[in-house]
Amino acid sequence: MSENDGKKTLGLKGGARSGQVKQSFSHGRTKSVVVETKRKRVVVPKPAAANTGGGAKGGSPGRRPAGISDAEMERRMKALAVARSREAEDAAQREADEKTREEERQRRRDDIEAKEREEREREDARRAKIEAEEAAKREAEEAAKRERDEREARVATTASNGAAKADEKDARPVEDRRAPVARTDAEGESHRGVGKPAGGTRRPERDDRQRDTRNAKARDDGRRAGKLTLNQALTGGEGGRQRSLAAMKRKQERARQKAMGAGDLREKVVRDVQLPETIVVSELANRMAERVADVVKALMQNGMMVTQNQTIDADTAELIIEDFGHHVVRVSDADVEQVIYTVEDKDEDLVTRPPVVTVMGHVDHGKTSLLDAIRHAKVVSGEAGGITQHIGAYQVRTDRGGLITFLDTPGHAAFTSMRARGAQVTDIVVLVVAADDAVMPQTVEAINHAKAAGVPMIVAINKIDKHEANPQKVRTDLLQYSVVVEEMSGDVQDVEVSAKTGLGLDDLLESIAVQSEVLELKANPNRAAMGAVIEAQLDVGRGPVATVLVQNGTLRQGDIFVVGEQWGKVRALINDQGDRVTEAGPSVPVEVLGLNGTPEAGDVLNVVDTEAQAREIAEYRHQLAKDKRAAAGAATTLDQLLAKAKADQDVKELPVLVKADVQGSAEAIAQALEKVGNDEVRVRLLHSGVGAITESDITLAEASGAPVIGFNVRANAPARAAANQKGVEIRYYSVIYDLVDDVKAAASGLLSAEVREHFIGYAEIKQVFRVSGVGKVAGCLVTEGVARRSAGVRLLRDNVVIHEGTLKTLKRFKDEVPEVHSGQECGMAFENYEDVRDGDVIEIFEREEIERKLA
Structure with a gap:
């Protein structure tokens, strides 16, 4: 069984491995942590033995899955071995990388710690150096103070010895005729210079001057150095003491606070603030010389959420001015006109006019x-x-x-x-x-x-x-x-x-x-001119022209003036003969050219100093007139507004548009047209102006369905073309009588015709019949006059009007007839009315319309 001896049993190889990892935190802090690494368990089936024989002799065929051949099993085992070797290589590589990264982290930590140590050492050295310099400076100051005291004592002693010292001083050479001085050498000994000073001696006056020069140069070098760099702060610089970063930050903070007003507290400047009836927030801040943001903040604290471009009233502005510690000077908008009335004539300046x-x-x-x-x-x-x-x-x-x-x-x-x-x-x-x-x-x-x-x-x-x-x-x-x-x-x-x-x-x-x-009659010709506008007109070639009667002073070419709501500069003066003149004295009538607009006849002309004054006065007067017109046109209560609207519904209007050659004629026409009309009809003047009829006038007339009336003026070419295209009527007049008469005639056409009734007969109902398809038909006897089919009828019952209308039918026997005379019988049927009874009386009448005219 030698084949099985080389086989290894399944299990965890070596168990868990432990190690330490060093963690890095902020401010150079570190911490060691113990970690364990566990390997992954891989279960692999044992390879089967090679088949040397068959059946039971051929290894263990029961240990491998059924249907797998030896070649397939061998291939799988080789693939498993390759996977294991690759996994082992990957693990080794990961361990090597982790070790490298840990070494890099440790190296960085060591570098940071080293730099921190160097910085601390450098800071300690800089502090020690600064302390040493301060100590040396204090010692030098004390030594200089002692030296000054000794020198003063010697000077006092020398003065008391008078003549003897003077003879000895005269015996010495000129270059040596100086007061003996004391110095402190390196050993700290005090010497008195006798005769020519020694090579190592320095006089105190020269030392003071040199020291002052060095200090001034050091201050200049410090100012020229600019901002402190990091390198200078770390290395301590090359020129001695340097500011620290904290000192630089403190200096910058003081500069910032000073710029924002929190620095050196200056003495409060109290101002007299001129306060009109209304004022813009930004203008209020400007007059107080305060920041706009502070003024807006103060208003918000008082419950007013406003911006710098909004307007506030004088009472609110007065509270803000007092909060800021200034004085309020109330002025009125009308004060702009005070520049006109400043001249008072003296008796010796008056001449006959x-x-x-x-x-x-x-x-x-x-x-x-x-x-x-x-x-x-x-x-x-x-x-x-x-x-x-x-x-x-x-x-x-x-x-x-x-x-x-x-x-x-x-x-x-x-x-x-x-x-x-x-x-x-x-x-x-x-x-x-x-x-x-x-x-x-x-x-x-x-x-x-x-x-x-x-x-x-x-x-x-x-x-x-x-x-x-x-x-x-x-x-x-x-x-x-x-x-x-x-x-x-x-x-x-x-x-x-x-x-x-x-x-x-x-x-x-x-x-x-x-x-x-x-x-x-006297006047002062040597003052600013004042006069009255007799007439004003808009000339096509010369612009606005005013005929002015000078009442006081002398009006000269180039004068700046204000007249009513207009202002201008005298461009030319033309007298009553048509000649151009350079000036006009008291009681002299002249035409004035150079206005920016057409004034009203009767306005007062005043000469002022500057264009700004003239423009300001004209704007104030224009706004005042605008407010008056708005107040006059507004209804004070809702009841008045409703009553006015109801009255306007009952009155018919004839709109007209008037253009005249001069202002006086336009006013006269407007006043004449206001008198045209009665309770039913009136003339409404859409627009009254001076100058030629323009295309805008035609557009306004078309929108309102009004004719355009020209008095001594004509329409220009675009206006004529627009009038022909839009169907607007233009009428020209040169005599006011004709103009007013034509407007009266046109307004008379709006009057409703007067209706008059003429009674033509009476009929009495004798009997009432019901006729199919017609309804109730009254059998009547005409007792007076005549009954006509086209006339109106009223049904009277006990002399009370029951119905008023028209006849639906009028028959004589079975025939429809136009009329029935007195004493004859007829049949009548009312239109849309059938409540007729025996004994009722029918009143027959005719209406006549009569055209009315305005008086």
Whole structure:
């Protein structure tokens, strides 16, 4: 059985193997751990013996699976041996790799520990070196202090010995005539220099200077060194003491805190903060010179979640300003206009100025013709329809050499506001009354305007050359309105004139001159100009143009001014003759070019110093006017809003869009159109502007279904094309009478027609029948008038209206007839109504619609 002797039994080979593994942690800590490695048990069947014989002699055929041949068994055993050898090689390789990795980890740990030891040793050496240097420095300072004390003592002793020491000092050479000094050598002995100093001696003054120089150089080198590098920190540097990393960090932290305000505490600067009614958070921080983030934080602490771009009210801002320790100075938005009213005229600066005379009166009483005769020019021919449409300003030189400024205002009732502006800027009012027409409604309005303005009045009784003229009637009629002329023992001057023949014109000018002397009209021409806008318009070639009457100061070319909601710089000045001038003094009317927009007639012009001031004032006024318009258009309560909406539903509107040549005409048209209408119809002015009709006007008119009305203006080419394409009507006018009449006629078309009823007959029901297919039919007797098929009917029962409607059928016997006369019988049936009874009365009537017109 030698074959079986070499076989090995199955089992674990060698059992579990144990070993140690070293684990590494942070900060150089390590730990040894015991580990065990167990091998995997592999069960392999024993190979069968070779078949030398057959049957029982051939080994152990029962130890291998059935059906496996010896060759297959041998092949399997070889494969098993190869697998075992490969597994053994892999295990050996893994052990070698693990050993290599462990050696590498151990080497790294040793290196880290070595570096840490080196760093600790280097740090200890640096500290020792620093301590040694500090000790040496302290010793040197103490030695220097002792040396200074000894030197002071020697100087005191030398001074007391006076003359003897002086003779000895003079006997020595010049280079040796110095005070003997003491020094401390390396052995710590003190020597007194006698005669020429020894080679190793140094004088204290020179030592101090050298030491100061070395210290300054060291400080400069330290500043130039920049940041501390790791290499310098580890090696200690080459130039002696170096800052440690901790010191550098502390220095950087102090710099950061100083930059953030936590460094050196500076003295608080208390400021006077100007506070308007509202202010933006960022602007508030700027005026306090505080950080915006701090202001926002303070607001949040007070319960207001705002950003730097939001606006807060003055009360809230005042609390924040007081929290920051500043003083509040309340200002108003209107303070921007204070720069206008800073000039106060002195009596010695005032000079006499020409009077401003306004010509007022009823329409067609000859105001413009009178002024025309005075100016020796034809102004009337330039006005459409022979009436004045604009306020004109003219300057006239009398025969005596004096200047008079005339304002010619329209006399039509629509120009009431324009006459009011004329009275506001005027010094004297000339009331023109026609001798053949006496006092008229617009004459009364002119009197009221003059009285409201508080200006003196001169009555000019015009058309005295006419045969039917009656100047005495004019004087008498004026008494009703408290105007008493001089001829009737009053204080109002009256002059009889004729614009046609020129009669009495000199007397009128003389009266004006006398009145101006009484008024003592004076102004200061050497100050910033102030004036009133008489008229404003948008010129196609020149832009916005304003006719300004200078009231005080001198307006010069290049002046920066603000007028109403507009501002500008004087680009050109044109006088009433059309000539270009460089300046305009008091009481001089000029056209001003250079505005950024068209002002309102009646606005005040003021010259300011800078464009910033003009722009700020104009923006403030624009915002103020915008707020007023918004407040005026808003309903105060919900009930008012609902009532207004209900009223608007019951009223029909005629929308119109108006463009005029000048601002005064546009206002006059707007006021005239406001008076057109009644409780059922009114005119709604969509837009009123100055200048040519543009394409945007056509677009607005199309959206609202409104016509476009042009007064002394025309539509440009794009506007005409858009109007033709969109079907918008454009109407042109040059006389306000025609414009208002056409708008009245158009608004009258919106009025519902008046319905009138005419009673034409009565019928009495005698008997009621029921007819198949028709319903109830009333057999009636026409008692009065006539019954018509097309007429309306009412059913009366005991003189009470039961039903109102129309007839469905009207028959005479069996035939349908159009009408039945009185005394005849007929059959009637009502449309959609059958509750008829015997004895009811039928009222027959006809309706007539009558077209209505606005008054």
